[in-house]
Amino acid sequence: MEILLAMTIGLLYAAGIFLILRRSMVRLIIGLILLGNGANLLIFLLGRISKGKPPIIPEESKVFLDAYADPIPQALILTAIVISFGLQAYAIILVKRAYRVVKTDDIEEMITTDEI
Amino acid sequence: MNTIILKTASKYLLPLLLLFSIFVLLRGHYLPGGGFVGGLIAAIAFVLHAFANGLPHTQRLMRIHPGFLMPFGLAISTISGMFPMLLNQPFMTGVWKKDPVPVIGSLGSALFFDIGVYLVVIGASLTILFTISETR
Amino acid sequence: MIAHVVIWPILLPLVSAIVLMFFWNQSKIQRYITVLGHGITLLASFWLAMRTYSGDILTLNAGSWSAPYGIVFVADALSGSLVLLASLAAFCVGLFSVVSIGQGRASFGYFPILQFLLMGLNGSFLAGDIFNLYVWFEVIIISSFVLITLGSEKAQLEGAIKYVTMNLLASVIFLTGIAMLYGLLGSLNLADLSLKISQSEDNGLINTAAVLLLVGFGIKSAIFPMYFWLPASYHTPPAAVSAIFGGLLTKVGVYAMIRVFSLLFIDDPFIRGILIVLAVSSMVVGAMGALVQQNIRKIFSFLIISHIGFMIAGLGMFSTIAVIGMVFYLFHDIIVKTNAFMISGLIYKLRGSFRLENLGGMYNRYPYLSIMFALALFSLVGTPPLSGFWPKLFLLKASFNDLNWWIIGGIIAASFLTLIAIIKIWLAAFWKKHPNYAEAKKRIVWYDLPKIQKFTILLPIAILTFVSLYLGLNASRVVEICQLVADQITQPSVYIDAVLSNPVNQP
Numbered sequence: 128m129e130i131l132l133a134m135t136i137g138l139l140y141a142a143g144i145f146l147i148l149r150r151s152m153v154r155l156i157i158g159l160i161l162l163g164n165g166a167n168l169l170i171f172l173l174g175r176i177s178k179g180k181p182p183i184i185p186e187e188s189k190v191f192l193d194a195y196a197d198p199i200p201q202a203l204i205l206t207a208i209v210i211s212f213g214l215q216a217y218a219i220i221l222v223k224r225a226y227r228v229v230k231t232d233d234i235e236e237m238i239t240t241d242e243i
Numbered sequence: 244m245n246t247i248i249l250k251t252a253s254k255y256l257l258p259l260l261l262l263f264s265i266f267v268l269l270r271g272h273y274l275p276g277g278g279f280v281g282g283l284i285a286a287i288a289f290v291l292h293a294f295a296n297g298l299p300h301t302q303r304l305m306r307i308h309p310g311f312l313m314p315f316g317l318a319i320s321t322i323s324g325m326f327p328m329l330l331n332q333p334f335m336t337g338v339w340k341k342d343p344v345p346v347i348g349s350l351g352s353a354l355f356f357d358i359g360v361y362l363v364v365i366g367a368s369l370t371i372l373f374t375i376s377e378t379r
Numbered sequence: 380m381i382a383h384v385v386i387w388p389i390l391l392p393l394v395s396a397i398v399l400m401f402f403w404n405q406s407k408i409q410r411y412i413t414v415l416g417h418g419i420t421l422l423a424s425f426w427l428a429m430r431t432y433s434g435d436i437l438t439l440n441a442g443s444w445s446a447p448y449g450i451v452f453v454a455d456a457l458s459g460s461l462v463l464l465a466s467l468a469a470f471c472v473g474l475f476s477v478v479s480i481g482q483g484r485a486s487f488g489y490f491p492i493l494q495f496l497l498m499g500l501n502g503s504f505l506a507g508d509i510f511n512l513y514v515w516f517e518v519i520i521i522s523s524f525v526l527i528t529l530g531s532e533k534a535q536l537e538g539a540i541k542y543v544t545m546n547l548l549a550s551v552i553f554l555t556g557i558a559m560l561y562g563l564l565g566s567l568n569l570a571d572l573s574l575k576i577s578q579s580e581d582n583g584l585i586n587t588a589a590v591l592l593l594v595g596f597g598i599k600s601a602i603f604p605m606y607f608w609l610p611a612s613y614h615t616p617p618a619a620v621s622a623i624f625g626g627l628l629t630k631v632g633v634y635a636m637i638r639v640f641s642l643l644f645i646d647d648p649f650i651r652g653i654l655i656v657l658a659v660s661s662m663v664v665g666a667m668g669a670l671v672q673q674n675i676r677k678i679f680s681f682l683i684i685s686h687i688g689f690m691i692a693g694l695g696m697f698s699t700i701a702v703i704g705m706v707f708y709l710f711h712d713i714i715v716k717t718n719a720f721m722i723s724g725l726i727y728k729l730r731g732s733f734r735l736e737n738l739g740g741m742y743n744r745y746p747y748l749s750i751m752f753a754l755a756l757f758s759l760v761g762t763p764p765l766s767g768f769w770p771k772l773f774l775l776k777a778s779f780n781d782l783n784w785w786i787i788g789g790i791i792a793a794s795f796l797t798l799i800a801i802i803k804i805w806l807a808a809f810w811k812k813h814p815n816y817a818e819a820k821k822r823i824v825w826y827d828l829p830k831i832q833k834f835t836i837l838l839p840i841a842i843l844t845f846v847s848l849y850l851g852l853n854a855s856r857v858v859e860i861c862q863l864v865a866d867q868i869t870q871p872s873v874y875i876d877a878v879l880s881n882p883v884n885q886p
Contacts, residue, residue, distance in 0.1 A: 147544070147548070152540065155540075155544060159544070159547050159551075162551045163551055165551075166551050166554040166555050166558065169555060169558045170557075170558040170561065173558050173559065173561060173562025173563075199561070199567070203510055203557075203561075207554060210514070210517045213367070213521060214517070214520075214521060214524075214547060216371045216375075217521065217525075217543075218543055218547070220374060220375060221536070221540065221543060223375075224536060225536040225537065225540055228531065228532075228533050228536050229533060229537060234540065237537040237540060237541075239533060239534045239537050240534055240537050240538045240541070240612065240614075241611060243671060243673050243674070243677070310403075313400065314397055314400035314401050317393075317396075318401075321390070321393055321394065321397060325390065333440055333441055333442065333443050334386045334390070334442070336442050336443040337442065337443075
C-alpha cells in the first residue's frame with residue numbers, strides 16, 4: 128500500500144510540474160491542482176497509514192485499547208483541502224477573467240508587465 | 244437541464260437537503276459531520292435547485308445575496324471564540340453548559356463556532372458558484 | 380481580557396474586518412472604520428511590543444491545549460517588534476487608502492480585505508507552530524490575490540497570473556516540507572521540533588526538508604533565482620496596495636526563514652553556505668535590475684530583491700553582530716519600502732505618471748515635500764545618519780569579522796548601485812525640468828482634491844518618514860532592542876523553555 132501511494136504521489140508531482148511548465152493557462156491551473164493533491168497525499172502517507180482504527184475512545188473505556196490512526200495528518204489534510212478549495216476557485220475565476228481581458232490562453236503573450 | 248423530473252424533484256429535495264445539512268451540522272462534535280460539511284450540503288442543495296430551475300429563480304428564492312451570510316457567520320464564529328476570554332480562559336477554549344439540552348445534546352461554544360462556519364461556507368461557496376455561472 | 384495581549388493583534392483586525400463587511404456598500408463609513416480599526420490594532424501591537432521588550436517571551440495556548448499538542452501563539456522580542464511595525468505600516472497604508480482608493484475598488488471589499496491581510500501578517504509573526512504558520516501564509520496570499528486583482532486592468536491580471544502561480548507553488552513546496560518534518564519527527568510545534576531535531580541522527584532527510592522550506596520561503600521573499608514574479612506584479616495594483624506588499628509580504632518570508640533557520644536547522648554549514656551565495660547574488664542582481672528600469676515602482680521592486688539579500692546575508696553569517704544587523708535592516712526596510720511605494724503613489728498624484736521620462740520639476744514646485752521624500756529615499760541607500768546606515772555598518776562589521784570577502788563586496792556593490800538608482804530617480808523626477816507639463820496637467824487630480832484629503836495623503840508619508848528618522852537618529856535604543864532579539868534567537872533554549880513550560884490555564 129505504501130509503495131502504491133508513494134508512486135501515486137510521485138506521479139502527481141511529476142504531472143503537476145510538467146503541466147505548470149506548459150504555456151497554456153488552463154494547464155497551469157490543472158498542474159497546480161495536481162501538485163496540491165500530491166502534497167495532501169504526502170502528508171497522509173507520512174502520517175503512517177493504518178486501516179480501520181479511528182482515533183476514538185470507546186464509550187465504555189477511558190483510554191485507547193488498541194493502536195490508533197494518528198488524527199493530526201487527517202486534520203492537516205482537511206485544513207489543506209479547504210484552503211486549496213478556496214485558492215483554486217479563485218485561480219479559476221482569475222484565469223477566466225484574464226482570458227476575457229487579454230484574449231489569449233498563452234502565457235508567453237502576457238508581456239505587458241515586462242516592459243521596462 | 245430542463246427535464247421535468249429534475250424540476251419536480253428539486254422542489255422537494257431542496258428542503259430535505261437543507262434539513263439534512265442541519266442534522267449533519269448538529270451531530271458534528273462527536274460524530275462525522277460539522278459546519279463545513281453541513282454548509283457544503285446546503286450549498287449543493289441550492290446549486291441543484293439552480294440547475295433545474297435556472298439561476299434567477301434560485302436567487303429570487305434566496306431573497307438575499309448569499310455573500311451576506313459571510314459577515315454573520317464570521318461574527319458568530321469570532322464571538323464564540325472570544326467568549327471564553329470573558330471567563331478569563333484562553334481564546335477558543337471550549338465552554339460547555341452543564342445540563343444537556345433536548346434535541347441538540349450538550350451545548351457549548353464549539354457548536355456556535357460550527358454554526359458560524361456553516362453560514363460562511365454556504366455564503367462563500369454559493370458566491371463562488373454563482374459568480375462562475377453568471378458571467379458567461 | 381488584558382492578559383490575552385498576545386492574541387489581540389490578530390483578533391482586532393478580524394473584528395474590524397467583520398464590522399466592515401456589515402457596511403459592504405457604504406464606502407464612506409468603511410473609510411472611518413478602517414482608520415479606527417487600524418488605530419486600535421496599532422495601540423494593541425504597541426502594548427504587546429513594549430511587554431516583549433522587557434525580555435519576557437509571552438505565550439498563549441489557544442483552546443487551553445498545552446504546548447506541543449495544541450496551537451500556541453508566541454511573542455518574543457522579534458515577533459513583538461514585527462507585529463508593531465506591520466500594524467504601523469498597515470495603519471499608514473489604511474490612512475493613505477482612505478483617499479487614494481476609489482469608489483469602484485471600495486465597493487468590491489478593498490477595506491475588509493486589507494484588514495484580513497493585516498490579520499494574516501500578525502498571525503504569521505505570532506505563530507508558534509509550523510502548520511499554523513502555513514495557514515497564516517494562506518490567509519496572507521488569498522487576501523493579497525484579491526488586492527492585486529481588484530480593478531481587473533490588463534496589466535493587473537497579467538501580473539496576478541504570475542504572482543498567483545508562484546505563490547501557490549511556494550505553498551505546495553512549504554507544505555511538502557512540513558509533511559516531511561511531521562513524518563520524520565512527529566511534531567509540528569516549532570519548539571518541540573527544535574528539541575527533536577537536535578536529538579535526531581537522520582540528517583540527510585532533515586536537510587532535505589530544510590531545503591524545501593528554504594525554497595518555499597525563498598519564493599515568497601523573492602531571493603535570487605526565484606524573484607521573477609515580483610517585478611512582474613508589484614507595479615500593477617494601486618500605490619497603496621504596492622506599498623503594503625512591498626513593505627511587508629516579502630518580509631514575512633524573511634521572518635519565516637529567520638525563525639526556521641535559527642530555531643530548527645541551526646548548525647548546518649551546508650545551508651549557511653547556500654544562504655550566503657543566494658544573499659550575495661540577490662543583492663547584486665536586484666540592484667543591477669533596478670538600474671535599467673524607467674518606472675519608479677519597478678525600480679523599487681528590484682530594490683526590494685536587492686535589500687532582501689542583506690537580511691539573508693545576516694542569516695547566513697549568524698554571529699551576534701550579524702543578527703543585530705539583520706534585524707535592524709528588517710525593521711528599517713519595512714518602514715522605508717512602505718514609504719517609498721506610497722511616495723511613488725503621491726508622485727503619480729502630483730505629476731500624473733510613474734515613468735521617469737514623463738516626470739520632473741518636483742523640487743522646483745514642492746521644495747519642502749521634496750526634502751521629505753529625499754530623507755525617505757536616501758535612507759534606502761544608507762546615507763549616514765539615516766536609518767539604512769546602521770544595519771549596513773553592523774553587517775559589514777560582521778562580515779569583516781568572518782573575513783567573508785564575498786559578502787563585503789556584495790554589500791558595497793549593492794549599496795553603490797542602489798545609490799545610483801536613487802540618484803536616477805532624484806535627477807529625473809525632482810531636478811529635471813518637466814518635459815511636457817501642459818499636457819500632463821490634464822491627468823493630474825491633485826489640484827481638485829479638498830484640503831483635508833491632501834492632508835490625509837501626506838500624513839502617513841510624514842509618519843513613516845518620522846519613524847525612519849527616529850530609527851536612524853535614536854539608533855542606540857533600536858540597537859538595544861536588536862541586541863535583545865539577537866540574544867533570544869541565538870539561544871533557542873530560551874524560546875523552547877518559554878513555550879514548553881507554560882502551564883495550561885495561565886493565559
